Amino acid sequence: QKEVEQDPGPLSVPEGAIVSLNCTYSNSAFQYFMWYRQYSRKGPELLMYTYSSGNKEDGRFTAQVDKSSKYISLFIRDSQPSDSATYLCATTGANTGGFKTIFGAGTRLFVKA
Amino acid sequence: GAVVSQHPSRVICKSGTSVKIECRSLDFQATTMFWYRQFPKQSLMLMATSNEGSKATYEQGVEKDKFLINHASLTLSTLTVTSAHPEDSSFYICSARGGPQETQYFGPGTRLLVL
Numbered sequence: 001q002k003e004v005e006q007d008p009g010p011l012s013v014p015e016g017a018i019v020s021l022n023c024t025y026s027n028s029a030f031q032y033f034m035w036y037r038q039y040s041r042k043g044p045e046l047l048m049y050t051y052s053s054g055n056k057e058d059g060r061f062t063a064q065v066d067k068s069s070k071y072i073s074l075f076i077r078d079s080q081p082s083d084s085a086t087y088l089c090a091t092t093g094a095n096t097g098g099f100k101t102i103f104g105a106g107t108r109l110f111v112k113a
Numbered sequence: 114g115a116v117v118s119q120h121p122s123r124v125i126c127k128s129g130t131s132v133k134i135e136c137r138s139l140d141f142q143a144t145t146m147f148w149y150r151q152f153p154k155q156s157l158m159l160m161a162t163s164n165e166g167s168k169a170t171y172e173q174g175v176e177k178d179k180f181l182i183n184h185a186s187l188t189l190s191t192l193t194v195t196s197a198h199p200e201d202s203s204f205y206i207c208s209a210r211g212g213p214q215e216t217q218y219f220g221p222g223t224r225l226l227v228l
Contacts, residue, residue, distance in 0.1 A: 036219070043119070043206045043219035044157070088156070092217075101147075101210075101217050105156045 003027055006089055006104030015113050019076040023089035023104045026070065030102075031093035033065050035074045038086045038106065047087075048074065079111045115141050117209045119220035126197055127228055133193045134223045136207030142187035143209035147217070148180070151204045163190055187211075197227040 006023045013019055021035075032051055036044035048063035050056045056063045064073040072089055089104040116139040126132050136146060145164050149157040161182050163169035169182035179201075181193040190209075194201055206222040 034216075041204070041222070041224065043117075043208075043222040046216065046218060049216055090217075100162070103157055108154075 003102045004089060004091060004104045007107055008105050010108040010110055012110040012112060013079055015079060015081060015111055017079050017111075019074075019079050019083070019109060019111075021074040021076075021087050021089070021107050021109070023072050024070055025072070025091055025102075027093075028067070028070065029093050030091040032091060033063070033072050034090040034092075034101075035061075035063055036088040036090060036103075038088060040085075044088055081111050081113045084109055084111050115139075115209075115212060115216070115218045117143075117207065117218045117220040119207055119223050121223060122221060123224045123226075125226045125228065128198050129196055131193055131195045132197055132225060133191055134205055134207070134225075136190045136192070136209065136220050138188045138209040138211060138218070141209075141211045143190075143211040144187070144215070145210045146184055146190040147208040147210070148182060148190075148192050149206045149208065151206060151222075153204075157206065160192075194225065197225070199227045201225065202227045 004025045035048040037047050038044040050063050053065050053067045060077045062075040086106040086108050088106040090101050092101045118137045120135045148160045160175045161169045161171045163182050163184040165184050165187050171177045184190045204222050207220045208217050210217045
């Protein structure tokens with residue numbers, strides 16, 4: 001079992017839709033949770049960074065962490081064609097060999113105009 | 114957010130030559146730097162982790178003599194692909210960890226093509 005599971009997609013939605021991206025993780029010791037966005041042929045860009053369970057909002061993006069079920073989500077409201085990218089969830093913690101970051105496989109998102 | 118630069122962004126070389134890629138954290142001191150490799154439509158593959166002033170820790174299956182990593186300062190790490198071959202062609206991405214929350218930031222990547 002992988003430490004972080006993420007559906008690779010692709011996920012295709014119409015412009016304006018609400019997008020839900022999800023990951024599950026196996027190690028309850030993970031403490032920090034991140035979402036990165038990667039455009040084609042570019043390096044990943046940090047979108048959201050959360051520590052505790054609950055929601056964190058930044059513009060059209062909301063990151064949600066449920067530590068009890070080991071489930072993390074990223075919601076994108078009013079999705080735009082420019083949101084088309086690969087989204088990687090990631091987690092780290094003191095028990096991952098010195099805060100080693102564990103990445104999901106990434107979900108490819110296509111937002112159609 | 115923090116900025117990590119990578120140079121060059123793209124390089125084409127002949128088989129058998131060595132290629133050096135630089136990674137710099139521009140506005141923070143990176144306690145740790147990471148080197149990843151990514152094939153088309155695949156996720157990141159961690160190659161090695163390096164801390165300033167010490168030897169890099171390589172992931173299983175990554176040849177340390179093939180991929181030389183030097184972490185000379187808290188803002189600079191280099192990856193040298195020695196005696197490159199066509200199968201080394203890939204997208205190489207560095208990442209630097211630092212700041213008050215020890216967050217990991219990525220460089221823009223270097224596309225290597227070995228002919």
